[in-house]
Each structure stands twice: as structure tokens, then as C-alpha cells.
Amino acid sequence: MALESLAYGLRRVGRGTLNSITRLGFASRFFVAVVRNSPAAFRRLQLTLREIYFAGVLSLTIILVSGLFIGMVLALQGYEALTRYGADESLGILVALSLVRELGPVVAGLLFASRAGSAITAEIGLMKTTEQLSAMEMMAVDPLARVVAPRFWGGIISMPILTALFSTMGIFGAYLVGVKLLGIDSGAFWGNMQSAVDFRRDIVNGIIKSVVFGFAVSLIAVFEGYDALPTAEGVSTATTRTVVTSSLAILGLDFVLTVFMFRGIGV
Amino acid sequence: MNRAGIDLWVGIFVLVGICAVGFLSLRVGNLLTANNAPGYHLEAAFDNIGGLKLRAPVKAAGVVVGRVDAIKLDPKTYQAVVSMRIEQGYQFSRDTIASILTSGLLGEVYVGIDSGGDTQSLVDGTRIAKTQSAVVLEKLIGQFLFDKAAAGSAK
Numbered sequence: 001m002a003l004e005s006l007a008y009g010l011r012r013v014g015r016g017t018l019n020s021i022t023r024l025g026f027a028s029r030f031f032v033a034v035v036r037n038s039p040a041a042f043r044r045l046q047l048t049l050r051e052i053y054f055a056g057v058l059s060l061t062i063i064l065v066s067g068l069f070i071g072m073v074l075a076l077q078g079y080e081a082l083t084r085y086g087a088d089e090s091l092g093i094l095v096a097l098s099l100v101r102e103l104g105p106v107v108a109g110l111l112f113a114s115r116a117g118s119a120i121t122a123e124i125g126l127m128k129t130t131e132q133l134s135a136m137e138m139m140a141v142d143p144l145a146r147v148v149a150p151r152f153w154g155g156i157i158s159m160p161i162l163t164a165l166f167s168t169m170g171i172f173g174a175y176l177v178g179v180k181l182l183g184i185d186s187g188a189f190w191g192n193m194q195s196a197v198d199f200r201r202d203i204v205n206g207i208i209k210s211v212v213f214g215f216a217v218s219l220i221a222v223f224e225g226y227d228a229l230p231t232a233e234g235v236s237t238a239t240t241r242t243v244v245t246s247s248l249a250i251l252g253l254d255f256v257l258t259v260f261m262f263r264g265i266g267v
Numbered sequence: 268m269n270r271a272g273i274d275l276w277v278g279i280f281v282l283v284g285i286c287a288v289g290f291l292s293l294r295v296g297n298l299l300t301a302n303n304a305p306g307y308h309l310e311a312a313f314d315n316i317g318g319l320k321l322r323a324p325v326k327a328a329g330v331v332v333g334r335v336d337a338i339k340l341d342p343k344t345y346q347a348v349v350s351m352r353i354e355q356g357y358q359f360s361r362d363t364i365a366s367i368l369t370s371g372l373l374g375e376v377y378v379g380i381d382s383g384g385d386t387q388s389l390v391d392g393t394r395i396a397k398t399q400s401a402v403v404l405e406k407l408i409g410q411f412l413f414d415k416a417a418a419g420s421a422k
Contacts, residue, residue, distance in 0.1 A: 046270065053273045057280045086371075096295050161284030168287040171295060190294070195324070199296040207288070 040145035051154025055116040067166035071173025092193030095174035104167035109213035113246040117221035121242040124225025125235035159214025217246040305355040307391035311365040312346040317401025318376045327380040360385035366399035
């Protein structure tokens with residue numbers, strides 16, 4: 001009896017492991033196929049522009065408003081801590097570095113995953129459920145080139161732009177709170193910020209991060225949609241998985257990238 | 268939405284994004300002044316540089332006139348050789364004194380330059396002869412305690 005339940009448990013573990021490995025293999029194959037079909041996305045630029053519109057332009061509201069509020073909160077909290085040491089004029093440094101290096105790419109990536117990534121998965125999943133993808137194949141139209149690749153590249157292109165806007169709005173929000181509300185000297189706010197933020201080390205690294213996150217979120221979103229079970233439940237599971245997986249991917253990748261980018265600071 | 272509408276919005280989106288990157292690089296990262304300012308190099312040897320770091324400001328009368336761009340140890344004299352990049356347009360006399368200073372108790376460490384009265388100025392690559400090292404707080408406190416103890420035992 002005990003042996004049987006043990007065997008059952010082992011079988012479940014084995015099946016789960018095999019399933020995940022198979023899915024990983026399929027995802028890699030899918031990625032190669034998407035890249036191979038990518039020239040089609042740029043040859044028919046209109047399709048990609050449409051996806052930039054849906055993934056990027058329509059995400060502007062949430063990105064801009066969240067950026068503004070995160071910057072304002074950061075300024076309020078940072079001021080509380082810094083003023084204790086009489087260093088409240090370093091507020092510009094605190095806000096700019098944390099936004100440009102970390103919060104901008106990460107929070108914009110998380111918002112992008114929940115706003116645009118989930119929509120892409122649901123759309124592709126529903127297309128599969130209603131057999132639109134099969135219909136395309138019947139008409140000798142490759143759904144990877146017509147549906148998947150434009151969404152993939154639309155996401156990758158939108159993400160850095162959204163991140164730059166997020167960081168800019170955050171710094172503007174911090175300026176409003178720090179200078180206009182709390183009365184930090186405007187010259188010290190900008191001057192300290194400018195002397196501490198380095199173009200190559202901080203801004204370029206932030207942009208690299210956002211491109212990597214855009215890549216990860218877009219790939220996960222199109223893959224989950226393409227791989228979704230063609231049922232109502234399957235689409236909803238795939239959408240949830242997109243948000244969860246891409247959020248975890250963003251945070252994990254962020255750690256790895258930070259280790260590579262900023263380990264040597266101060267030497 | 269029709270084609271032209273999408274094109275317009277995507278165009279605006281990309282344009283605003285480029286503006287944001289431009290704002291971050293120029294206004295926040297200060298790319299313009301960091302790279303474009305032409306300058307010349309000066310060196311100074313210190314016994315102790317304290318907490319001086321690369322890219323620390325070089326100030327004359329409190330005005331930033333350059334940045335530290337290399338710090339190395341002279342293997343013969345065991346002195347720290349600090350190489351500074353001074354903005355073009357600022358000239359300092361040959362008897363200038365360079366010292367390592369701290370702005371406030373917890374503030375950043377910088378190189379202070381006090382120009383002297385010599386009529387000839389320092390040219391590119393020369394070494395500032397007169398320097399003043401960083402004040403190391405621990406040594407100062409140690410010296411103070413030692414002096415106190417010495418005064419106490421003498422009594």
C-alpha cells in the first residue's frame with residue numbers, strides 16, 4: 001500500500017519534470033522559429049506598428065501615472081531618511097539612481113507584463129481556440145510570421161521607450177515633491193543628480209535592462225498564447241502564467257544583470 | 268483604428284520616448300558637460316588620499332574646475348599619485364597647493380586647489396609640488412588621546 005502510493009508520487013514527480021523539460025524544449029524551438037520569421041515582421045512593418053500601438057501607446061497612461069507617483073513617494077520617503085543626516089540635498093541622487101538603474105526597468109517591466117503581455121497571450125490563445133491560426137495555415141499564411149513575430153517585436157521596441165518615460169516621469173514627480181513641496185534647493189537637486197549619474201554606467205545599463213526585460217516578457221507572452229490549450233480555461237491559465245512567469249523572469253534577470261553591471265562600483 | 272492614425276500615434280510614442288532618453292542623458296546624466304569639455308592634466312602626489320575616489324571633483328575656491336581621473340601608488344616613494352583633468356580655460360600658478368578636503372563631516376572628498384602668486388602657470392602634465400594630505404580622523408583622535416595621556420603623566 002505504502003509502496004504503491006510512493007510509486008504514484010514518484011511517477012507524478014517524473015511526469016512533471018518531463019513535462020517542464022519538454023515545454024522548455026518547445027519554447028526554445030518556438031523562439032528560433034520566431035526569430036527566423038522576424039524579417040517578415042519588418043517587411044510588413046504595418047503589422048509591427050499596430051502592435052507597438054497596442055502594446056506601447058495604449059500602455060502610456062498606466063506607465064506615466066505610476067512613474068509620477070513612484071517618483072513622488074520615493075522623494076517623500078527619501079527626504080524623511082536623508083533629512084535626519086542633513087543630507088536632504090542628495091535627494092536628487094537617490095531618486096535618479098534608483099529610478100534609472102532599478103525601479104524604472106523593473107516596475108515598467110512588471111506593468112508592461114500585466115498590461116500588454118497578458119493581452120498578447122489572451123489574443124493569441126483565443127485565436128488558437130477559435131481556430132484562426134489553423135485557418136491561416138490552411139491559407140498558406142504562417143501564423144508565426146503574421147501573428148506572433150509582429151507582437152514579439154512590438155513588445156521589444158515598446159519596452160525601452162516605456163522605461164525611459166517611466167524614469168523621466170519619476171524624476172519629474174520627485175522634482176515636484178522635493179523642490180516645490182519640501183523646499184529643497186532646485187540647483188542642488190539637479191546638480192547633485194548630474195554629478196552622481198553617469199551616462200554609460202547608469203543610463204545605458206538601465207536601457208540594456210529594459211531591452212532584456214522587453215525581450216523576456218514578449219517571448220513569454222507569445223509563447224504562452226501559442227502554447228495555450230484551446231479551451232476557455234486554457235486561455236485563462238495561459239494568461240495567468242504569462243503574468244506570473246514574466247514577473248519572476250524580470251526579477252530574476254534583474255538580479256543577474258545587476259550583478260554583472262554594478263559589481264565593480266567604487267573600486 | 269485606421270492606418271494613418273496608428274502611424275501617427277506610434278510616431279508620437281517613439282518621438283516622446285527619444286525625448287525621454289535625451290532628457291535622461293543630458294539633464295540627469297549630464298552627458299554634454301561630461302564629455303565635451305576640453306581640458307588638460309595635472310598630477311599631485313599625496314602621502315595619504317583618505318577616501319578620495321575616481322571622478323571626485325577638483326575645486327578651486329569651491330568652484331568645480333575638473334575631476335580626478337586616475338589614482339595610483341608610486342612604488343618608489345609610496346605616495347599616492349592623483350591625476351586630475353582640469354577644464355580648459357582655468358590656469359593655475361606654479362606654486363599652487365593641492366589638498367585633499369572633505370565637504371562637511373560626512374560629505375564627499377574632493378581635491379582643493381589654492382592658487383599662489385607665481386606669474387607662470389602649470390602646463391599639461393606637470394606635477395603640483397606642494398600638497399597637503401587628507402586628515403585621517405582616527406589618527407587625529409589617537410594623537411589627541413596620546414597628548415592628553417602624556418600631559419596627565421607629566422603632572
